[in-house]
Amino acid sequence: MLLGFAAAGATASDPAKTVGPNACAECHKEEAEAWKGTHHFKTFRELPRDTKANEIADKMGVRRIKSDNLCKSCHFTTQQKTNREEPIAGISCESCHSAGQDWIKVHSGFSGKTVLFESKAEEKERWKLSDSKGMIRPRSFYLLAKNCYGCHVVPQEDLVNKGGHKSGSDFELVSWSQGEVRHNTWYSKGRENVAASAARRRMLYLVGLGVELETALRGIGRAKVRWLYAFEMAKRADRARKQLAAAAQAAPGVPEIAEIIKFSKSAGLRLNNERRLTAAADGVSQQLVLITEKYDGSTMTGLDSLIPGPDKYKGTARKPPN
Numbered sequence: 001m002l003l004g005f006a007a008a009g010a011t012a013s014d015p016a017k018t019v020g021p022n023a024c025a026e027c028h029k030e031e032a033e034a035w036k037g038t039h040h041f042k043t044f045r046e047l048p049r050d051t052k053a054n055e056i057a058d059k060m061g062v063r064r065i066k067s068d069n070l071c072k073s074c075h076f077t078t079q080q081k082t083n084r085e086e087p088i089a090g091i092s093c094e095s096c097h098s099a100g101q102d103w104i105k106v107h108s109g110f111s112g113k114t115v116l117f118e119s120k121a122e123e124k125e126r127w128k129l130s131d132s133k134g135m136i137r138p139r140s141f142y143l144l145a146k147n148c149y150g151c152h153v154v155p156q157e158d159l160v161n162k163g164g165h166k167s168g169s170d171f172e173l174v175s176w177s178q179g180e181v182r183h184n185t186w187y188s189k190g191r192e193n194v195a196a197s198a199a200r201r202r203m204l205y206l207v208g209l210g211v212e213l214e215t216a217l218r219g220i221g222r223a224k225v226r227w228l229y230a231f232e233m234a235k236r237a238d239r240a241r242k243q244l245a246a247a248a249q250a251a252p253g254v255p256e257i258a259e260i261i262k263f264s265k266s267a268g269l270r271l272n273n274e275r276r277l278t279a280a281a282d283g284v285s286q287q288l289v290l291i292t293e294k295y296d297g298s299t300m301t302g303l304d305s306l307i308p309g310p311d312k313y314k315g316t317a318r319k320p321p322n
Helices: 002-008 021-025 029-036 039-049 051-059 069-075 093-097 104-108 120-132 141-152 157-161 173-177 198-222 228-250 256-264 274-294 301-305
Strands: 077-081 084-089
Touching (some): 021 029, 021 093, 039 084, 104 120, 198 228, 198 274, 228 256, 228 301, 256 274
Antiparallel strands (some): 077 084
């Protein structure tokens, strides 16, 4: 079940099913406060006033940044309002965890009891049902990474070649997820914003590299012009392959990494090669899903020397008030 969904790619947010960040903040108050200190939150007000953003919009024929799907899909959370889709926030909860209409009540229901009296079996069943209704939880490394890289690697060729948009961020999943966007306060009841464990960091690092490679392969496959976008996607794919080769040596007990590299080399990084590049990306996707199903990172200690440390984290994680 997961394999088919993952291979098709995660869907971050459906405007018709978006409930908005306030619905999440009813229970996740500390997480919401952490979000309010991030660039993800600030983009709602700042992006439409940004000079460079407006220059790109002009080149792309976009009259209002908050009205055009070209911008809305990555920079805002959009909700269906009667007969139109309206941006209601910047990049928010549902941008990462998926639109919540179908799963939010299941997720927060505690099986009809309170969190103190729900049995482990009931909790497990509740999470299973939430997953089946589309919730993307923190343990879903692959789907979370797909949502991150789906925007941090620009999915639209003309935005780069015509609009002058950067081809993507200098993005790495550990350093970006452990910086300003970290909001891991639930299990400490808001007392601390807990850093990811060593095992989780290994999974974030490995799956992130794999998704970057997959995303770049698909980008090259879609590219129509031998110009900047295609060149940048090829650079990303080549860099990710080299980093994964180092990871394969560092974690020889994970043979799926070598399979990922093999798939990625089964198609040339060139134009007019979409069928083979898509097949290669699909193969990478399948191996990444296998990794998330078979491993939890505890046996991948060899990766530790490759993973960026706290000095590389993007921004500072919020500390909850005492």
